[in-house]
């Protein structure tokens with residue numbers, strides 16, 4: 001399978017700059033996710049790869065094959081050999097499942113018996129083997145998306161491009177569909193670009209994620225890198241929940257407004273900073289002499305969420321969200337530890 005390289009890709013719609021010098025490299029066989037808020041340019045990137053939008057500048061290459069080079073090369077969508085599934089890419093209601101999946105093969109003039117064999121193969125692949133004769137209205141939403149996927153895979157694509165394919169499914173089905181798609185993608189090894197604005201989906205499925213903001217790359221990394229070592233406050237805030245507190249750094253410590261003892265943070269540039277820590281990295285202690293950065297706080301609110309408690313506690317002049325299994329009463333005191341290795345400091 002080819003890798004995919006986007007170089008200096010730029011796209012404007014009128015006055016609106018949607019992509020600005022976008023550089024991306026998706027490795028051979030990788031499941032690569034474009035993650036970012038609505039309007040950040042994820043779909044525009046995907047449709048540019050598919051050839052459905054024409055960028056203003058830059059190049060797109062599948063392996064050694066340049067499919068787009070602004071002003072010079074612009075390979076037609078049907079010749080790029082991408083399998084595409086969109087959220088709204090409904091299957092054709094008047095065609096049976098078999099005929100939906102056979103359609104791209106028919107377009108490519110694949111003979112009748114080879115076509116039937118391939119349709120059987122991909123329907124088995126998406127676990128819809130017995131459903132060939134049904135019509136879309138006789139299938140669930142999840143099954144219809146699997147038909148769309150089978151259609152995208154019927155003529156083996158060089159790249160699989162998926163734009164929020166699960167957003168019409170309910171939460172339970174969506175979770176099942178994620179697991180299932182990830183296993184299938186690993187099995188067939190097709191280089192895949194996946195678009196979502198859902199951080200859970202991105203974290204649970206991807207080999208690597210790019211976080212986009214207003215057409216620019218904020219960070220590229222594995223799910224663990226993006227979650228545990230966000231490059232900046234935008235990424236920390238967009239992926240997961242984070243407490244962000246203003247303070248002043250000096251000599252590897254940060255003094256928060258209204259908190260007596262400075263917190264040890266490891267390395268940080270001296271001056272005004274913002275300290276970030278995830279709620280689940282804050283430890284609830286029974287005594288306050290167990291480690292550095294142990295602070296006595298007041299529980300302002302408590303919510304029981306089944307598998308954990310979510311507390312809002314007062315830390316100096318700020319509210320801090322804490323996630324813990326430990327039951328502590330509302331309005332009582334709590335001792336929390338902010339481990340230095342759980343703290344990120346942004347200037």
Ligand SMILES: Nc1ncnc2c1ncn2[C@@H]1O[C@H](COP(=O)(O)OP(=O)(O)OP(=O)(O)O)[C@@H](O)[C@H]1O
Pocket residue numbers: 013016018036037038039040041042043044045197
């Ligand atoms: N055909 C178009 N004409 C004009 N503007 C467009 C067009 N397509 C997209 N845009 C604009 O480009 C920007 C990026 O859109 P895009 O669909 O790529 O974002 P996105 O990150 O996929 O968002 P979402 O998650 O909401 O789908 C938006 O401001 C959008 O309004």
